Amino acid sequence: METDSLQTPPLLPLLRYVVKKITRFNVINPDYLPEEGSVLLTTNHLSLMDTPLLLTITDRTDVVGIVAKKYFKKPFFKWILEKIGTIVWMDRENTDFSAVRKALEYLKMGAILGIAPEGTRSKESRGLLEGKQGAALLAARANVPILPVGIVGSEFIKSNLLKLKRSPVSITIGQPYHLPEFDRENRQVWLTQCTDEIMCRIGALLPPAYRGFYADHPRLQELLAEQMSN
Numbered sequence: 001m002e003t004d005s006l007q008t009p010p011l012l013p014l015l016r017y018v019v020k021k022i023t024r025f026n027v028i029n030p031d032y033l034p035e036e037g038s039v040l041l042t043t044n045h046l047s048l049m050d051t052p053l054l055l056t057i058t059d060r061t062d063v064v065g066i067v068a069k070k071y072f073k074k075p076f077f078k079w080i081l082e083k084i085g086t087i088v089w090m091d092r093e094n095t096d097f098s099a100v101r102k103a104l105e106y107l108k109m110g111a112i113l114g115i116a117p118e119g120t121r122s123k124e125s126r127g128l129l130e131g132k133q134g135a136a137l138l139a140a141r142a143n144v145p146i147l148p149v150g151i152v153g154s155e156f157i158k159s160n161l162l163k164l165k166r167s168p169v170s171i172t173i174g175q176p177y178h179l180p181e182f183d184r185e186n187r188q189v190w191l192t193q194c195t196d197e198i199m200c201r202i203g204a205l206l207p208p209a210y211r212g213f214y215a216d217h218p219r220l221q222e223l224l225a226e227q228m229s230n
Contacts, residue, residue, distance in 0.1 A: 006111060008061040011083040019056040022161060023153075027057050028172040035060070038107045038144040039176060042135050042198050044128055044206065045116035047154040054114050054149070055085050057171055062111040066103060068092045068120070086111075092119045092132075100138065107142040117198055126155060127212020128203055136194040140182040146198065148174035150205030172205040 019025060033039075043054065051065050064086045071077050072089045081087050088106070090099035107113050115138065117131040139146055153169040160167040179197065183190040196219055203214045204223040214220050 006062045006064075006086060006106070006109060009083055009085050011080075012055065012061060012085065015052055015084040016056045019052050022166060023053075023157060024166050024168040025053075025056065026168070026170050028170065029175075030057065030173060032173040032175055033058050033112075033147065034145075034176070036110065038110050038142065039112050039147045040107070040135065040139050040142065040144050041112055041114040041147045041149055042202060043114065043116055043149040044151055044202050044210065045118050045121050046126060046151060047121065047157060049154045049157045050116070050151055051081065051114075052084065053151065053154055053169060053171060057149075057173070058112070060112060062086075062109070064088060064103070064106045064111050064113045066090050066099070066113065066115045069096070069099075088113075090134075100134075100141075103138060104142055107138075107144055112147075113138070117195065117202075122155075122212065125212065126210045128199060128206070128210065128214050130213045131195045131199040133191045133195045135198050136179065136191050139179050139194070139198075140190075145176035145178055146201070147176050148198070148201040148205060150174070150202055150210070152207060152210060174201055174205050177201065 043050065051067065055063055066088045067081060069089045069091045088099050088103050090096045103113055115135050117135040118129040119132045122129055150172045153167055157167045179194045196217065199214050200217055200220040200223055203211045203220045204227065208215065211220065
């Protein structure tokens with residue numbers, strides 16, 4: 001399959017225009033985002049606006065988002081999402097093998113596949129929640145680079161819109177990386193360690209108030225020390 005088999009969602013150009021009009025949109029390190037080829041984009045999750053924002057950080061049209069299946073039951077929201085992007089609906093509460101297969105197919109096509117490993121929004125605080133293991137499992141099966149992304153400010157877009165204010169939103173893109181080879185003999189240990197790696201890579205792109213569950217994680221401290229030395 002080729003990437004051109006992914007059709008451009010009809011409202012994607014309009015979405016990108018609107019996002020840039022209602023926010024003060026800033027992308028840090030845009031050059032880390034590949035212009036072509038498969039990549040697994042992993043991000044923190046603060047707002048329903050995160051998906052539109054991530055669809056706007058690139059000019060590519062082969063961007064696929066993994067979205068919780070609970071929103072599938074909201075007809076208008078479902079319709080909007082499917083008009084602005086290519087969506088994989090995933091059951092976050094159970095192992096959704098059908099959604100995983102579909103996500104892997106898109107990666108084989110050469111697409112950008114976006115996933116929030118937390119599985120849900122950080123509602124009560126901005127801090128990262130403990131990551132789920134689906135992103136690590138996808139990366140292991142697809143053998144594609146992982147692109148960490150940190151979003152700051154999307155949680156204020158709705159309230160600022162009601163005040164007719166443009167929200168400042170910062171999206172920081174980190175360097176792509178690969179996880180170590182999948183360890184079949186120690187599957188659970190590998191998944192736990194690699195999920196921590198994925199989440200700490202996201203946390204290293206965020207201000208301290210957004211690091212949440214991983215704020216004191218030793219791997220995050222290593223990554224922050226590396227940033228300081230470079």
